[in-house]
Structures are given as structure tokens and as C-alpha cells.
Amino acid sequence: MKRFLPSLPLSLAVFVLWLLLVATFSVPAVALGLALAVVLPLFADMLRPERASFGRLPVLLKLGAVVLLDIVRSNIEVARLILGPERAISPGFVQVPLDIANIHGITALASIITLTPGTVSAELSEDRSHLLVHCFNLRDPEGVVATIKARYEAPLKEIFP
Amino acid sequence: MSAAFEILMVALLAIGAFFVLVGSLGLVKLSDFFKRLHGPTKASTLGVGCVMIASIGHHATLGDGLGLRELLITGFLFITAPISAHLMAKAALSLAEDDPRPSPPPRPDQAQPREDDGPGR
Amino acid sequence: MLELLLALPFVLALLVAILRNVPRAATAWLAASAPLLGLAILAWFTPAVMSGEIPQATHAWIPRAGLLFDLRLDGLAWMFAGLVLGIGVLIVMYARYYLSENDCAPRFFAYLLLFMGAMLGMVLAGNLLLLVVFWELTSISSFLLIGYWTHRKDAREGARMALTITGAGGLALLGGVLLLGKIAGSFQLDVVLASGDAIRAHPLYAPMLGLVLLGIFTKSAQFPLHFWLPHAMAAPTPVSAYLHSATMVKAGVFLLARLHPALAGSDLFFYTVSGIGAATLLVGAWNAIFQHDLKGLLAYSTISHLGLITLLFGLSTPMAVVAGVFHILNHAVFKASLFMAAGIIDHEAGTRDMRRLGGLRRLMPFTSALAIIASLAMAGVPLLNGFLSKEMFFAEALEIRGHDAMRLGVAGAAFLAGVFGVAYSLRFVHDTFFGAGPRDVDHEVHEPPRWMKIPVEILVVACLAVGTVPALTIAPVLETAARGALGGELPYYSLAVWHGFNLPLLMSIGSMVLGVALYFGLRRLFDIHAVIRRSFGRKLFRGNVLALLRLAWRFTYAIANGNLQRYLLLTILAALVLAAAPLAGTALFAGSGPGQPMPALGWVLWVALVAASIATVALHRQRLLALVVIGAVGLAVSLVFVFLSAPDLALTQLLVEMVTIALMLLALNYLPQQSPPGRSRPRRARDLAIAGAAGLGVSALVYAVITRPSQTIAGELLARSLPEGYGSNVVNVILVDFRGFDTLGEIAVFGIAGLVVHALLRRSRLAPAEVIPGGPALLPMPANLSQLLFPLALAVSVYLFLRGHNQPGGGFIAGLVLAIPLLLQYVIQGSQYVEQRLGFDYVRCIGAGLLAAVGTGIAAMLFDLPFLSSGHADPVLPLIGPLPLASALGFDVGVYLVVFGGAMLILSMMGTVKPHPKAPPATSAGATPGEAPA
């Protein structure tokens, strides 16, 4: 199975993408979508990405909701800061120690950090033990680290065990 | 089309345009690269996102019927924005005169080097 | 038969050249067989020619331009052919012994026969253009013969000089002949000779005559273009004897004789030709006295005699023409023998310098006797042939009609030349054969081989025979030849040796006495041997050639100075001038079309475009910055496409922009990061002004065009796109159907670009401008995301490809959407990582794509439709249903493959350039051993 369908989530993603693109459910379109969903991940697999087992779906959905909410919230927060006087902002870097070892997990975490306004993941240490994060307004480094670990890293550890 | 829908659409457009503008405004106004780096993330998330939803609604009512293709744009932005932000940050770090990075706190539990090399090599 | 006569020398020249490894005697006999057989043929024609017939052979060559291969053997041609062949036999015989063991005989004889053929062709030509053809051939073959001893500088220079002068004359002659043909309405000799009056009356007569005479005078070494002839003496003596006394230099006077009926008879002709002839006569004779080299003396003497003949033809009376023809014959005979004698002397004594020679009559009495007799003929001593024609010349000089001053002048010149002639002949005889013996000669001097003398003997016998019994020997020949030259009735003339005691005889005697007196007088006055005569002509020639070369050099490299900026500047200026010229003074611009309003957003775009362009210029010295900024220009341009209804263009521009940035960044690594401060301020100001003018000009033109109503055929394209091209994206239908041939060319260009880049970078090692310390950047997180992106992008690529015919998209766009994510893998993961895993052969990809596109086009041909005709099918597949298929899809597959293959070939080659071995090694501080830069 792994040989012909290396990554089910990827196949699914391709299929969904295809359906969204063609925006019809005609037989040839769906058939082609299925074919692509099989073939394209095979191509991608030739690049031999690091594999990961995929954990619990409900956690994923919950994490998604949290992230979306955080995005909205921090968007507003950052917009306020930008429009306000600049001296109110005190930016800074913070090293987030990582518990999660899986590269997919790390990637997801870093992406979430970047997508959430106010924080940008700037660098992953070579041993993948620390993520360097730049905060737009860094008042409480420990607090930021703790929030990240609790809100995002913990569920991600469940998703990518 | 209901007035409520219309108001919702206008609001979405307003919010979207606002965040896009704020992002670019930050880019101009802020004094330091790392501060500015936070600008476009607004634009690419909430800014574009709101416009996208408005567009879905618009085409669903006026145009070719319901299509969720616009979601793909946000989807792709969610994949690509972190990559570019990450690399820009790394680029800026590599140019920084004195390293602004705080040293990582010691982590006794992960002292030994990892075995797998990762795809980056 | 005439054709055979002409072909003989050429055929044998080829034979002689091919048969290189045969004994010299065989080569010589082979070579001699050409003139011998030729003489036989000529003899066969003789009765007919003598009876006034003109055998003719005509073949078409380029009839449209009046060039016929027409051979014509009238009396003059017959005489000249006889001269060429007869002396030719003797020369071959002589040369067989003359050439040394080191000389390559086949080459010599081949050249000689080539020349012989050219000469024969010239005299036999019945078409003036054909005559020019052979005329130039004589120049070329004489060039080869003069330069035969290639190792000698004087030979090379002499050959070049002769070729330059006679070649120039030949070109002038070509011009003259073309004019003559225009005037006469034909290039056929018969026609031209018959229309003398019309020719002389024509307004173009003077320029035509000038050009023809220029040809004649250069060939016949007339003053002041005579100086090449003495330098041609660097040739082996047989060549000098043959070409530079008997035949080639006679080509000029031959032509003078040939065209006499057509050209002569005007005052212009009379004064020019006789004036130049007289000047040459005197200059040549005077110079001959002071030559120390035997061949030099003979060369100047030849010049003088050619002047004499020219003068005679210039006088234009029938008698003068007869005398001229007669002297041609006589001079050929005695001068050839003299040259051969000089050659024998050179051969035996090892020198031709009269200052070192002397007393040879004791050492080689027989040869001396022959040479002395020939010299006396040259001096015009009675009972020898030279006397007869000289006497005729004196007589003619005294009978010039009308002009008293002219008569006096010519007679005086004739007399003076006679005096000089006696003087140099005497010098030749006295300094060589009498007096004290040879000095500083390392040879034992003795008689030459038997067969080397025979040619000289024959010629000297001829001198004597003609001189004593002219009526029995030369009279019929002269009559035939003169009739050919005059083209009609001959005047009365007598070839008797004794005409009574008259003024010409008095002149002869006088010149004899004064000549002897002059020679000994000069010797007494100052040492004639010490006179050093520099060739003024050569100096002038050399100077001119050098000046020409210098001028050429200066001109050429002042303009083509190897500076690209200048080339580009000139190109832009040329375009500006040619575009501005028609517009100067016209009130153009605003067309009649109503202008469209500009939305404010458009101005935003305008500002972005203009600001980013100007910033690119302002920042261009910091290259990376310029690249970033130019990216904004590209984005602005694609937005223009978006707003102005061109979605395909916008897509393409966006994608190409990305790839272009990639290319430039890849290259920038191997180039300096900054441009040094460039040119001086005035230069910059100039460039700025030109750039401004170009921009203004383009703006004006564009504005003028787009405010005019359009008259495009595009309406029909729109209408026929869907029903006949099976696509609703009209742009794509144009690309793959209406103008599919353009696209085929376009992908060929794209594929070739890939090949070129591949060829240029495949094995090359380049040094990066700067190596940043540290190993390759590790980007695990972006790598992970980009691997996720990859299959999704592929799906988008397939989608864009499939819908391209009906919606924005298509093969090109899809190909790039496939290539860019792959490029991203290269960037983020490194080339080694990608190529080990995804080993495409991009070159084959290009080939397959091209084949697919062409194949789709060819498929139409199987249905008897033209290449690239589109087809359409709606197969109904089980389970899937109807599947609309346009043949354009096949074509687009080709585009897709080529674009993907080409783009990736370019990018991957540029990305995987090997660093130059001399480049500083990347000091990888933290890198593990496996991470050396790929």
C-alpha cells in the first residue's frame, strides 16, 4: 500500500485541490482527479521526504480552530500596535525549546507561529532543539514560550506522535 | 440578495482591505526590519482571507455559482508565507552586525546529537 | 578546331600539374606539345586566314549579358597566336634546361601553359567581354609566374606589384569595355569594329576611351605606370623572355591594334596615345642606359619599345599601324632572344650584373655572337629586323598630318630614342662581351648545353632572315596581320631593305653615330657603373601601398574598435534617425480615436512602473538591489496585462519573471556584486540624452498609433476560434492553431536556449565571486513545506495545462508551473539532493517535446491537410463519457515538455556549476564532512 499510495493525506489534499479547481463533479474530472491523487504523491515521494505517522484527527480540528481564532485576535492586536506610537512596541527574539521531534510537527509549529501575527519563527537550530522566534511586542519571554508550547506544541505532539 | 448579506460582504471587504493596508503601513512606518517583518503576515492572513471570503460570496450570488476555489489561495498562502518569512528572517540574521539571537537555554535532556540527518542535507 | 587550339594549353597545364612524378624531360615535352600541336592547328588555318577568311566559333555562355564564348581568328589574332605559340615552344625548350634541380618543374610549366592559354584566349576572343576574361587571366598567371621563386622577397613584391597595377588596369578595362558595349550595342568584336564612327561620336566616348586606355597602358607598361615591369624581372628568365617581352606586355598594344578601327581617329586618341607612347619611349630608353642588371636593361628597353609601338598606334595612320604591327613582331623576336641570352649568361656566370661581367666573347663565343646580333637588331642596325620597323617609324614620324609642333616633337623624340637605343644596346654588348673578363665569378664560364642555345639560334636566324629578305619571310605574315588590325584595305608600303637615301635613313645613321658617341661620352663624363638608380616608381608604389594599408588600418579600427557600447549606440542612433526622418515636419500624433479615461488605480500602477524602472537605473550598480527592484517592474507589467484584458499574458509574465530572477541570481553569484563607477560624466550625459530621445520617440510613436482607429483582422479570429479552432481562449487558439508555426519556432528557441546553456556550462568550472563561509544552508522547515507544495503544484500545473485551450493557461504556463516548484526544491534542498532522487533527462525532454509538437502537425499531413491543421474528436469512453479532444492538445503537450525541459535544463545547469578548482575552498566551519558544497 505504501508503495502505491505513499501518503494518504497528500493524496487527499491533491484530490480536494483538484475538485476545488475544476469545480465540477463530472465523471472525467473526478476520474482524472483520482488518477492525479495517486500519481502525484508518487512523484512527490521520489523526493523521499521524512515520513511521519499521522495521529489524531479531532485534535487537528481543534488546533485549527484555535489557530484561526488566534490569527484573528493577534491581527487586531498587531494592527493596533502598528497604528499606535512605535515606542509602545518592544520587539525581541526568544528561543523556544522544542519537545516535538518530528519534522512535520516542527514545521507545523513554525508555520503556525509565523501565521499568527506578532510572532515569526526565524530559525530552527541545527539540532532542531530550539526554534528562534521573533516577537513583535515581547513583554514576557517566558510567557510567550509557555503559551506557544501549551497552545500549539502540545496538540501537535498528539497529531504527529 | 439580502441586505444583511450585502452588509456582511461590505464588512468583509472593509476588514480585508484594512488589514492589507495596515500591513503595508507597518512596512513603511516601523523602524526596524524585524518589526516590519510582521506586516505582511497580516495582509496574507486576515487581509487576503477576508477578501477571499467576500469573493466566494460575490461569485456565489452574482457569478458562476458557489465555488470554493478561492480557499486554495489562502491555503497556498498558509503554506508559503511561513517559508518566505522564515527565509527573510534568516537572511536578515545573516546580515546582522551583532547577533541579536539570545543563546538557547541549556537542555540537558537533548544533549546528544540527533541521528537522522533530515532532508536539508 | 579553334576551341581545341584554345583548350590545348589548359588541358596540358592540368596534365602537367597532375603528373608530378615524371622525369623533367617528359614534363617539358608534355608542356611543349601544347604549343607544337597549337602551331599545327594554326598552320592548318593559315591558308584560310591569309586569303582573308575569318574562322569563327561561337558558343553561348551568358548570352543575357552579352558574354559569348566567341573565338575569331583574323589576321591579327593569327599573327599573335603564332607569336605566342612559336615563342612558347622555344621558351619551354629553353626552360627545361634553365630550371635548376630545386625548382618544381611541373608547377612552372603548368603556370606557363596557363598563361599561354590565357594569352591565346585573349587574342582569339571575338567577344570583348571574353577578351577581358582572358586578359585578367593573363594577369593572374603572370602573378604566379613572377612569384615563382616564392622564397625571394623581390619576387613576391614584384608579383604583387604587377598584379596590382595590371589588375587595376584590367578592372578599368572591364569598365571601358562595358561602356563600349553599351555604346556599340554589342560586345561582339565584329559589331564594335564596324561602328567606329558611332562610337567616336558618342558622349561617353571620352570616359570609355580613358578606361580602355588605362587597361592598355598598365598592361603595356606605359609611362608613368611602367615601373612594375623591371620588378617583374625577379621572375625566372624564361618568364621574362616570354611574358615581359614577347607576349603579355604586348597584350596592351594588341588591344590597341585590335580596337584601332573602333577607337582611333579622334584628336583625343591621337594626342593621348601618341603622347604617352612618346614619353614612354624616351623614359624607357634613357633609363635603360643606366641599368646594371642585364635583365633590367632589357626591361627598360622593352618599355621603350612598347612606347614606340604605342606611339605608332597613336599616330593612327594606316601606315603607322602597319609599322606598329611589324615592330611588335620584330621586337618579340629579338627581345626574346636577348632575354634568353641574358639567362644563359646568368646561368653560366652566376650574375647578370654588367659591372661584374665582361669579355664573355672569349669564354662563350657562340652565345656572344648570337647576343650581339640580337642587340644590333635592337639598336636598329641595317640588315636586321629592327632596322626595318624603326625605319618605318622614322618615316611615319615625319609624316604626321597637320600639326607642325607635333611632327617636330615626335620626330625629335623618335630620333632621341634612336640615339638612346643605340647607346644601351652598345652598353649591353660592350659591357658584357668585351673588355676585361668577368670579376668575382665563382663558376667556370662556358657555353651552355646545346639545347639551351637552339631557341636563341632560331630567333637570331629569324632576325637575320627578316632583316635581309623581308619580302620573302615576313611580308605575307605582316600583310595578314595588318589587314586584321586595320580591318580593311592596306596602305601601300614596301618592305625593301633599301629605300634610297632619305631622311629616315639619315636619322638612322645619325642616331647610330650619336648613340655610340653618347655611350662613350657618358662613360667618359662619369663612371656609368657607379650610377645608382633607385626605382622611384617602386618607392612611390610601396609608399602608396603602405599609406593605403595604414589608412585602412586606421579607418577600420577607429570605427570597429571592439567596443560593444559603440555598436549598440550606433544601432540605436540608426533607428532613431530612420524613424525620425519621415516624421520631421509632419504634424502627427493625436490620432482621431477618442481617448479612454484613466482610473486612479491605473495611475498607481503607472507610478509603480515608472518609479521601479527609474530605481532600477539608479540602483544598477548595486546589482542585487537592482534585481529586487526589477522584480517590481515585472509585477507592474503583469498587472498592466491584468487590467488590460490579458490574463494569459499576466500569468506568463509572472512566471517568466520568477524564472528570470532565478537566472539572474544564479548568474550573479559568478559576477561581481557591484558595477564599478562607469564612464565619465559627459559620457553619461550623452547616454542619458540618447536614452531620453529613444524613450521619447517610442512614446510618441506608441501614442500616435494607439490613438488611431485599429483595422485589425482579429474579428475573424474571434469568430472562427470556437467553431474551427475548438477553443474559447482565443489567445491559446492563436498560439496552437492559427499561428501554431510561430509557437513551434518559439519552443524551438526555448529548447535551443536550454541546449546552449547546457553546452556552455556542462563541463565548465567557474569561480564564484564570493564564497560565504559555512556549509550549505540547512532549511528543514522550508524543505518540509516545499515538499508538501510540490504535488499540489503539479496538480495545478496539470489543471492549467488541460484548460488552456478554453481558459487562461496552456502548455507554456503549465510547463513553468511545473518547473518552478521543482526549482524551489533545488533551492531549498540542494541540487544533489534533488537530482539523486528526481533524475530527469531534461535534454531528452526537450527532444520529445519538439517531436510531439511537430508530430501533431505532421499528423494532419496524413489526412492530406497542411501541416498543423487542427482536428477534433469527441470519443465517448466507457465509464467516463464524452471526452472532447482537440489535436491542439497534442501540440500543447509538446510545448509543455519543451518548456519544462528547457527551463529546468537551464536552471539546473546554472545551479550546478562546478566551482573553479582555483577558487578559494569554502571554509566550512560547522559543516560535517558530507556537506561539501555540491
Next chain:
Amino acid sequence: MMEFALASGIGVLTACGVYLLLRARSFDVILGLTLLSYATNLLIFVSGRPVIGKPPVLREGVAETLANYTDPLPQALVLTAIVIAFAMTAVTIVVAMRSRADNRSDHVDGREPDAGERR
């Protein structure tokens, strides 16, 4: 007004391109050629007369005339021109790289100008 904006925009691109084209370094010349190619692409494009919002992609029920769609032909030409320009740029860039490596100068004439004649 739009015509004027387009014409002037193309003019500015041309002027900037020409100025860079006349610089002495290969990279500057390549930049100039890139700008010029933008200018020419736009020029060909507008020769079909610029129209906002009428892309030549046929829609059902809309008459296939120039009143409803913009002229597609120049667009096809520009597409070809873009591709060709890209190919040419690629080759130029590689030749510039090789010339720099082989001749040790990125001067377009393959050698550094003497001090006297800076250009």
C-alpha cells in the same frame, strides 16, 4: 488619458533600458535588455488598442466581435515574444558568466579598460 499613460510608461521603460544597455558591464546590459523587453512587450500589446476588462476568452451568449473582446492577436504575439526574450536572456546570462570566467572581467569587451579610457 490612458493612452498617454501607456505611451509614457513604455517610453520610460525604453529610456531606462537604453541607458542600461549602454553601460559597460555585462550584467547592466542584461538588466537593460530585460527592461527593453518589458517595453517592447507592452508596445506590441497596446498595438491592439488597450481595453479594460474584455479578455479574449469567449463566453457563451456574447457575440464574438471586437466590441466584446479585445484584440487577441497582439497578446499571442507578446506571449511568443516573452518566451523568446526569456530564452535569449538565459543565453546572454550564461555567456556573460563564461566571458567573466574566461576573460577575468565582466566588462562587455572582455577586458578592463585602461585607466586613461574608462568607459
Next chain:
Amino acid sequence: MIAHLPVLPVLLPLVAGALMLLVGRRAGPQRTLAWVAMAALLAVAALLAREAGRGEILVYLLGDWPARLGIALTVDRTSALMVLTTALLAAPCLLYACSGWDRRAPHFHALFQLQLAGLNGAFLTGDLFNLFVFFEVLLIASYGLMLSGGRGPRMRAGLHYVAFNITASTLFLIALGLLYGLTGTLNMAEMSLRVAAADPADVALIQAASGILLVVFCAKAALLPLYLWLPETYSHAPAAVAALFTVMTKVGVYAVLRVYTLVFGSEAGALAGWAWDWLLAAGIATLLLASLGALASPTLRAQVAWLVIASAATLFVAFSLQTPGAVAAGLYYLVQSTFVTAALFLIADMVRRQRGKAGDRLDIAAPLGHKTALGLLFLVAGVAVAGLPPLPGFVGKFALLAAVPEGRVALVWTTVLVTSLLALVAMARSGSQLVWRAETFAEGAAAPRPPRAAQRIATGVLLGYLVVLMLASAPVLRYADGAAAQLLAPADAVQAIRGTVPVKRAPSP
């Protein structure tokens, strides 16, 4: 298949080039493919010339679209002659390259075929934009041919060549955009009608656009003041490539001839023949300067390159006279000058290889291996290039001189005759320097290996063409007369192009 004849000269090399990319890099299959394609192309070109020789204009509607909508290939005598000349030239060039260069230059064979496809496309197309595309095909292939396997100075020359040509192509596009904007069509025949019927207010604009176009063609043809790029480019190209390039300037000349007789020709109303006066002046000036350049050249190859410019300039002089005789003489001269300059490039290369370090430098005396054979080849080629009889250079020049109309005689004759003399002096100089002045090899020094048979044969073939041209002057000139007649009376061509109906499609909707 005969119906598809016009497109085959493009398709054959294109397919061959594509196949070469698929069969891998080994020389065997590559050469086999190359020669099969070459033979086929020769046959096709000969057939095409025979068909065109009948006097009808062959129109091939690609995609079965009427000429005004799609792209039509148009074959008249001139284009068929160009295709045949190219094929005849290419064969010996290929042979010469097969003596070894093809192994050292990556993708040589594919690039060679694609170059031929580009050349033939440019000669055959009847569409102005398609002409641009094929110009680009042949140019980019020429970049590859010139630079593949090259180093150092060749790269510098290549950079000049590339940058210059891209600039010219940019101008080409500008001109095309303006012309399309003003006339609304790209088909030359169609455009000619629209130019003839142009609104008087547009005439100046059309002329301005066509002026820019003229600059482009003249840049490719190396006409004053745009010729400066050529000597360094050609003298740095590999021999077989330089020899093939001799037809590239002729593409520019051909394009001028085609466009400015058809679109702006005798029937173009206010713009009839406007370009030819400019061209005559520029041609004469170029001819003079190029002849001086030939005299000034430091190397034999540079000298030949200048002679290439001189020959192109001669063609401009001939064509700009616009009389049937002069145009025909020009076409004849075009063919012969292509062959002779190509032969000279090959000879220069062989000479270079026989002279050791001195190469083909003219100012250094050096021994020359295999002097006799090389000398003979040089002699024949030199005679031909200097326009001396009896070789066709003379025939062409004299046919040209004979056809000069009254008012121009003094100017044209003086120029042509004087420059012929300069060429003669130049050839005599270089020949005597290289061949005659050659020293003997030093004792013990091994003489260089003789030129390979392929090299000698290739050169011999090119010179053989000259002999054939000389002997067949009458029929070739007759053909050229027909070609000139077609060019100077474009109405028939326009009629034929517009009148050709598609095989299947309706001519109009």
C-alpha cells in the same frame, strides 16, 4: 508529398534536431542522422527550386488557414534559391565539422539542424512576425554553434554578438508592434495592400516603423553603420560554423529584399521603394569600408569576415538599383559570394592548423605545412572572391555593372571597381604572406598532420560549386532574372497569396 514541399525544408531539420536530442551523445548515431537529414534536405531544396523555377508562386497555408489569419509559407524563385543555397552550403560545412569539431562541441549536430530549420523558415515565411520567430531560431542556434566548445576570446565575441542581436531583435519587435498597430495585419501581402491604401495621415508613421525594421535587417546584414559586430564574431567562430554563417548576413539582405519589394515595393503608393536610396548610399559606404577592413585585417579569418561584409554590401548596391538586371545580378552574386567566403573560412582554418603558433596571422612569417594543396585552394578562392575571371565572382560583378541604370553608373562603377581592386590587393597580400613567404620547417620539427580528407573535400566541394556556377552562369542568371521579375512586380505574388484557398476550410466565415 509534393503538396507539402514548402514546409519540408523547415520540418526535416527540425525533426532531425529533435531526434538527435533523443538518441544520446554518441557521434555515430548523431552523424548518421545528420547526413540522412542533410541528404533529404538537399533533395527537398532541389525539388523546391525546380517547382519554383516554373514561375508560379507556391503558397502553403499552415493550419489550413487563409493567409491573412494564419501563417502562409510563400515560395517564389528567390526564396527557393535561398533554401537551395543554404542546403548546398550546409553539406560541406557539415562535412568539415565531421572531421572532428562535432565531437568537441556539445550538441553540435542538433544545433546545426535547428540552425538550418531557422534559416529555411526565415526564407520561406510570408508573415512578418513569423520572420521574427525564425530569425530568433536561427540566431539562438547560431549562438550555440559559435560558442559551444569555445573559450576566452570567443566568449567575448559571443557576448557582443548576442547582445547586439538581442538589441536588434528588440527593435524588430518595436517595428512589428507599430506596423501591426497601423495596418492590423502581419501577412506581408496583406500588409502591402494596406500600406498602399494607407490614410495619408498614417504614411509618415508607417515609414517610421518600416525605418526601424530596416535598421534591424541591416544590422543582421552588417550594413553601415551596423556592421561592426561581424568581423570579431565570424573570425572567432569555429571554421565550419563561420562557413555556415556566411549565409546569415544574406538572411538580412534577403529580408530587406523581400519586405522592401513586397510591402514597400513598387506598388506601395506613397511609400514605394522609399528605402532603396538610403540603402544604396549605405551599401556603397559599407563596400568601401569593408574593403579597407579586408586590407587592414591582422588575420586571415578577419579578412574573410570583412569580405563577407563587402559581399553583403555589394548585394545592397545591386538590389537598391531596383532594375531587373541588377537584382538578378545581385541574386547570382549572393549565391557565389556565399560559397566563396565559406570556402575561404575553411581554408583559413586549415592554414591556421598548418602554421603552428602563428595561426592565421598575416604579419608573421611561419612555415606552412602542405603548402601546395593549400596554396592552390587559396588561389582559386582568392581569385573568386576578388571577382577575377573566369570564376563567378567576376560574372556577378560584371552582370551587375552592366545592369546599372544610367544615372548611377559613375558612382556604382567606381565603387565596385575600386573595391574589387582593394580585394585583389588584399588577397594578393595575404596569399603571398601565407603561402609564398612560408619558411621551411625547422630541422627535426615534425610537420603538422595534413588536413583531413573531409576537410579537403568540403573545401573542394565549395569551390566546385563555383566552377559549376561559372559554367552554368546562363541558366542560373536566367533563373535569377525570373526571380527578379517576381520581386519587382509584387502584384502577382500578392494575388497568389490572397487567392490561395484552404484545402478544407472556408476561405471566409
Next chain:
Amino acid sequence: MIETAVVAAMYVIGLAMLLSLWRLLRGPSVPDRILGLDTLYVNTIALLILFGMHLDSSIYFEAALIIAMLGFVGTVMLSKYVMRRDIVE
């Protein structure tokens, strides 16, 4: 109403683009300019979507999609160049 809002939003985006352009042209550091370009791309996506709404057409969707999907490639390469010079290692 919506139409007006769309147009107004487009103007706002236009303003944002000018601001991004200013950063792109002004610098001062290279990453600043890269950031400006990146933001310009993101702004463009919004503009394209709005323009599609304005025209009632989804014809520019692909352009927006491609910018979203591949627009960042330029950013990546430029940043990599700043970091390493050698963008394909």
C-alpha cells in the same frame, strides 16, 4: 453598494501597494527590499481577487492562485542569495 465597496477596497489596496513600493525602493537593507517585494505580491493577490469581483469574472483567479502558490519563490531565492550567494547548493 458591493460594487462601490469593491472599488473602494481596490483603491485601498492600491494605496497599500504604493506603501510597499516605497519600502521596496527605499530599503535600506536588502531584506527590507525583499520584504517590500513580498508584500507587493501579497497585495497583488488581493487586488486580483477584487478585480475579478469588479468584473464579475473569475478569469484572474489563476493569476492570484499562482502568485499565492509561487510568488514566494522570488522571496526565497533572494533571501537565500543574501544568506549564501549560491542559491542552488
